[in-house]
Amino acid sequence: MxxxxxxxxxxxxxxxxxxxxxxxxxxxxxxxxxxxxxxxxxDLQELLSDVAVERLRPETAPGDHGALPLDLMAWAEQFLDEMSSPAGRAYVRDALLGDPDGGNAGQCSAYAAEQIDAILTRATGRGEEAPDVETVMDHVVAPLMYRILFRPDGLDAAYARRLVTALLGARGR
Incomplete structure (x- = not known):
């Protein structure tokens, strides 16, 4: 059903x-x-929220570009592209509007965390030093989502790349 x-x-x-x-x-x-x-x-809003969460589920594993910076940049660019599209923004709004207890928001966050974990696990397997999932969520995903929802002007792939570069650069200090 x-x-x-x-x-x-x-x-x-x-x-x-x-x-x-x-x-x-x-x-x-x-x-x-x-x-x-x-x-x-x-109600209708809860149904739309449920559909939105399902539509926000990634369909494929993140790409392997051979190195953590490349993998994270490619993922962040794709995430930004999908979430900032008119359809992506509508799905995000629906997911949040019909979700008074935060379960759908948590599920959407879990989808991103699973993708990031796959990237970080792959990097560690290659012998690369990698941050933890929560650090990537805080320094890449959170700013992207904030900008998508509240300050979308000037938001582009270069911004996503700068977030990843800043995160990985800060780890090297």
Whole structure:
């Protein structure tokens, strides 16, 4: 049922736009009753939040570019590109709006942490010195997300690269 409801949300969003969505419309498309949707998700915003979290899940492992700085820079650039796109920003807003207890935000954070952990584990396996996951979250992901949400002007791949360079450069001191 969850898959069919999620598919209905994605299809209808493409067809009529997010602002036109209603629970009865989604339920009809998914082949369930509106009461089923309300029982499972509570309201439309919680459903949109659930769909957003699923859409924010990375589909592939981070690329291996042969060295930690290259891997982290490539990942940060891709993260920025995906999250700062109109669709990415809408998914982030939906994930946070329908999530009063913070569980969806925590899940989105866990997705990023898992990707970073894979990069750091690979670097350590190559014999490179690597920071811990939380340090990368604090010095790369957090500033990127802040800028995406609150100060998007002038946000570009060079900014993401500067964050990684500053993080890794500070470790060498």
């Amino acid at each position: 969850q898959a069919s409801v999620h598919a209905a949300v994605r299809e209808l969003t493409s067809e009529v736009g997010r602002d036109a969505l209603t629970v009865p419309m989604i339920a009809s498309r998914a082949g369930v009753t509106p009461s089923t949707v309300y029982r499972r998700w509570g």
